[in-house]
Amino acid sequence: MxxxxxxxxxxxxxxxxxxxxxxxxxxxxxxxxxxxxxxxxxxxxxxxxxxxxxxxxxxxxxxxxxxxxxxxxxxxxxxxxxxxxxxxxxxxxxxxxxxxxxxxxxxxxxxxxxxxxxxxxxxxxxxxxxxxxxxxxxxxxxxxxxxxxxxxxxxxxxxxxxxxxxxxxxxxxxxxxxxxxxxxRMTLEEIAARLDTNSAEKEARKINQKDAFDVLVIGGGPAGSAAAIYAARKGIATGIAAERFGGQVADTMGIENLISVPYTEGPKLVAAMEQHVNEYEVDIMNMQRAEKLIPAEQTGGLHEVRLANGGSLKARTVILSTGARWRQMGVPGEEEYRNKGVAYCPHCDGPLFKGKRV
Known part of the structure; x- marks a missing residue:
């Protein structure tokens, strides 16, 4: 065997x-x-x-x-x-x-x-x-x-x-x-947070106690990570708020279009990316969905980003790097039957349809 x-x-x-x-x-x-x-x-x-x-x-x-x-x-x-x-x-x-x-x-x-x-x-x-x-x-x-x-x-x-x-x-x-x-795909942190009924409230309290950032990056994909690294290298107080660090890249198995890297896999790239970011003093706030941006002109001081859990982050500069989503075709029933017949990966979901008309 x-x-x-x-x-x-x-x-x-x-x-x-x-x-x-x-x-x-x-x-x-x-x-x-x-x-x-x-x-x-x-x-x-x-x-x-x-x-x-x-x-x-x-x-x-x-x-x-x-x-x-x-x-x-x-x-x-x-x-x-x-x-x-x-x-x-x-x-x-x-x-x-x-x-x-x-x-x-x-x-x-x-x-x-x-x-x-x-x-x-x-x-x-x-x-x-x-x-x-x-x-x-x-x-x-x-x-x-x-x-x-x-x-x-x-x-x-x-x-x-x-x-x-x-x-x-x-x-x-x-x-x-x-x-x-x-x-x-779900991480240990995501599953634990979903089962812990008080996690959102606890996380919001922690978020609200944070000092204002010089630079706050919204999004934890390649663009957001690069922005955070370059800011932190200058000694600027930097934070990343991301719904999921790595973003869509984490779901991509084969990557062949990254300059100087003939081939890599999404999870490996995300792990290396997170390790690189962690070499600097960047506050990574994972599983944070940004819902509203209030510009400094309206607050009278700092930009404010309000999160889905009720927390609020403030910063002198906000960089939006919200990344991409899987492209939808827009056909009737596509959203309603997502993962209920509408599949995205022949390798993952294909075995479930063996012998069936598709």
Missing amino acids: LDANIKGQLKAYMEKLQQPIELVAAYDDSKKSEELKQLLEEIEPMSEKISLRTEESTEVRRPSFAINRVGTDIGVRFAGIPMGHEFTSLVLALLQVGGHPSKASQEVIQQVQELEGEFEFETYFSLSCQNCPDVVQALNLMSVLNPNIKHTSIDGALFQDEVEQREVMAVPSVYLNGQPWGQG
Whole structure:
């Protein structure tokens, strides 16, 4: 199942396990179950902290497997075989359930740990989807951090009957407690903020306490990042307010038109961009949607930018770099059926339409 090179790398990662984990497999008579069995039997010997057993319950999806921290309620479940883009999700799940710490910020970790309520998440993914791992990995980590959160990742191409019954027509599609909850790429911060009912109010209070900026950039794409870097290099008090740092670039898998870079991928470019911005004293305010600009002429002093959460930012200079959106065709029903039959990525959503007339 795994070639020698990948086995070697995975075995090295498994040395980082701090607590014993148990792989609990649910098989059936399918070929995919045979592949899953082979994969799990290759993983088990990689560490003394890994054990493998067969699931007895008849109520779980098959083929599937859980990764559980022994003696606790902490764990995640994959329905299918997490290869392709999801192989990294498998590796992270093994490590995090095994006690290896996450690189997420302490502020977000605490926010997740303090969430109250019972959250049963299910995420439908496809192995060829480049946006799905972000959602799968975020929800897996949340289920490790908070025992009230459970998460199952489901390969939509493998569970076609379930996909048709729930009318899943785009991935990633997230269900919470049996009901549709979200679609598309979402970060850990975005999911946590949405579940934390007081997050907008708390964030608005923090925003309102900030001093006025010399330069405030609205938008966190390439243009906004470049503007912030050039301002901050001059010692100017600079801030970025962005609905999502990276913008549309984060959703673009292949980028071949960036001068001096023959090829890169959107998530890599955004990560490098954020690292570059963070080398300077730039206040990055992510998940902030600007709704209104009040010019200095009307305030009698500074420009004011009002945000959707009720917060307000002030600055001597405001740079608008709001970027782009996916182009719409303007045909009837396009918006209403977005992600409900109107799809944007043949790699991500294509497997859900296998064998159907499109």
